[in-house]
Amino acid sequence: MAPSTAPDSNASATIKIGTRQSALAQIQARAVEQQLKDAFPDRTYKICPVLAQGDKDKVTPLQQLSQGENAKSLWTGELESMLEAGDLDIIVHCLKDMPTQLPDNLALGAILEREDPRDALLISPRLPSGTQLSTLPEGATIGTSSVRRAASLRRVYPHLNFADLRGNVGTRLGKLDAEDSKYSAIVLAAAGLKRMGLEHRIDQYLSSDSGGMLHAVGQGALAIEIRKNDEAMIEILSKIRCERSTRACSAERALLRALEGGCSVPIGVETTWRGGKNLSTGAQPAKDYDKHGNAVEEAEPDMDDQELVLKTLVVSVDGKESVEYETAQKVRSAEEAEAMGREVAKILIEKGADKILEKISAEKQWAAKKQLEETKTTS
């Protein structure tokens, strides 16, 4: 690829990449730096790890930390202030952790090619190998702090128990492996494990076909946050963005925004692409050939000829009530994908998802109030 010849006066300035400090976050930042280096080898880059508020406070339940207007800003607030001040040029995020509404002067600059979006089950080393969700004993405890994960699994496996599990990926694995561990299994995002080279710890991939679990909105995708008016950066990022992942994630995020859910709201999604010229006929898919005439990997069908399939699930905390909806349509831009997501939100609400979400929101407010009262009486 030709090196950048951007005419702006800053074309030689170091690109400062902000990231959280966890091992996974830094791996992700390095992966983005590498993609940028491949596209713009003449530029220089600096990774700046920043300690997030959410990483400092490991005691308060996540659900209460992320209450209210500024939900989730505890993960991104410090980094965003630095981006606004020009101390950073981009922030690398897991899209899943990004609020659907960003501060006014910041923007989502790019969504990169998505890693495996599924959740993964990791079984305790003390249990027989080959154990799956369906063969876990009655009363076995699953570690997860995600309401979506616990609620979705309760729905299909009401005989299992769920317990909070916090910390970064390494900490959570340590808690599963500890000799006196209370967990029979834990659930983590497959993407994080794969990026950390821990794929071998996955005992079962969870999906609509396996465990009845749909993943979180945006799960598995990295996103780049930028200053809204940074045209030079938008141009740079256009070389590393992924249109397919952008359309799928745009549909998911528009759905979440319309349902006004945060990361702890049990909305599961699954987006896949279906059909297209090469696959819909059932004929042998056409091969592509490189310039030497050697067959290369099967060409992906043109996205514009395919349908985006969106599966959704809203489930009550106890797993007893749920609303499901699945649809598919062609989406020829991120905007069309967003319209699809909003339409699906409307249908989910018509089917009763609003009642499930209202109840969860009321319970969260009650828990936060109780927590406040407890702090008052103990201090």
Ligand SMILES: NCc1[nH]cc(CCC(=O)O)c1CC(=O)O
């Ligand atoms: N909630 C924290 C978080 N945010 C993103 C990931 C995984 C990586 C990704 O989704 O890109 C994780 C860890 C997990 O859920 O296991």
